[in-house]
Amino acid sequence: MDSSPLVQSACSLAPGMILLKRMFFIVIIDFMNISRINLNLIVVLHVLLETCNTTRAAEQLFLTQSSISSALKQLRELFNDPLFVRQSKGLSPTPRALALKPDVDTVIQQINHLFSNKEFDPAHDETIFTIAMSDFCEAILLQRLQHHLSEYAPFCKLIIKPVGTLDFLNGPTPLEADAYLGVFTRLPCHYESEIILSDKAVCLADKNHPLMKKRGELTAKNYFSAKHIAVYYGEDPLQNTIDALLQKQGQQREVSTFAPHALAAAHALMSSDYLLTVPQSLAGALSQTLPLKSKPLDFFTVEGALHQVWHTRFSQDPANVWLRSLIKDLLKKGPKPL
Template structure:
């Protein structure tokens, strides 16, 4: 089979003996940088992946990957192919998907999801129950990438990101899911009858920063009021913060749905914050190249369908 591969800022290259399977191998290698992991994900032997890589190197006249320790580091030339390759494979997938009915029950796929423990605790239990019923062949792999969420989605290294405060980028789409107000979690034994602003500012706080960025909604709001709070601990993990709050006099300001879920299993009392804070706009971020992918769209719809319903009310 003869393919025409178009590379950015380069001439058209005619290759022979390269088929879609080879391009799929290249796509997975760009994400995993490992022939072992690529073979496992594609259901091939490592030698088959190495053979495909050798054919690609011959066809494109470039090493494509060089060995650095136990990993393969992509060359500049293959990095330039990342986006057009992902878009081309997505387009080919849409051609075949449109010719037959999509049946979740027979789908065999593994989706990579970026999700802090906020999303994991609120979303995953119900989502996994849905998948077990409707699509038992679908697996999920979750990861946390700090402040590299948008870059990771753009590079095609993850299928979906669940969370809030995403930056707008070209080629990325955001599916709004729900809005979640902030609440304050305090251990039952230390909970006041009423949480005033002065009590709030006098307390010791845990700051949760899943993306490892400085500042935050609470501190930005306090700064606008000319006030500050005492942050004793900064952590990327909501569950760590809530576990500490349940056992100490430290308090946590976090999304209400998360506190409500965690308070089912820990001695926490939930209060309305004594200052005005914006709601968390929770959503699903994904690449525009996956917008029409039938399986990806189905997963997005299943995630969206999980939200809504009652939320535990905060104590005034």
């Protein structure tokens, strides 16, 4: 009698199901076999293959000869082979033992690597560092960081990614980096931070700006009557850090341009009558390469902190610790020209 299509379909799937079940049981059997093995036996086998002598093997492993003999008995049962044959001057490995040696050596090396506390060697390691930073950080740090790596970590590479605030880390696809540098508004879970630079805001303008050529300090009247360029980082342009602070103090300035990048805003100052309020460290770096000049803001204080942020999984990583320490040390030396 002919089978129905459903029965025929089931029969056609049967060989595949049988194969799947066989693979499943093989995995279980392999796991059970591994779980029953005393991994210390591999260590004993490794030393015996190196020394071919039970006495020296016992000395190296700080075990008794009887313990080595017991381990060798278990190894013989495990591999179903004598592994070593006694001779007048020690042990002679069997062909099976010699065939096992490369794999045993590899396993021991991998275990040693797994538990080793490897230090970072900047002179020889080939590490790719990824740092997310704002253009403000690029201006005051990148040149020195690049020069230092070139001299003291010549095989390391540096990847720079743009970043404003840390808000993006709370999204579905957080930016991956070894460290994040910037003025951040909030810190997500599983991230650590430290302040690496405290800074005051100053007023920056073209060196031929009337307020820069004028003797004396910049007054509040002159500041608030001038036209401004404002820089914002991932925030509402109209509620950037400076204007939000001024609003709390009941003050307001005339902002004509809102720019997301401090370097572009600084270039826009040249041959213009605009003012730009930026951190003192950035103003110092820009003034060394552009025809700009800065004056302090004595009539109100704007203080900010530059943070270095990293994921907790990198907290004890030797290369990451070295990088974070280097960044802090370089920023302590003050601004450098771009």
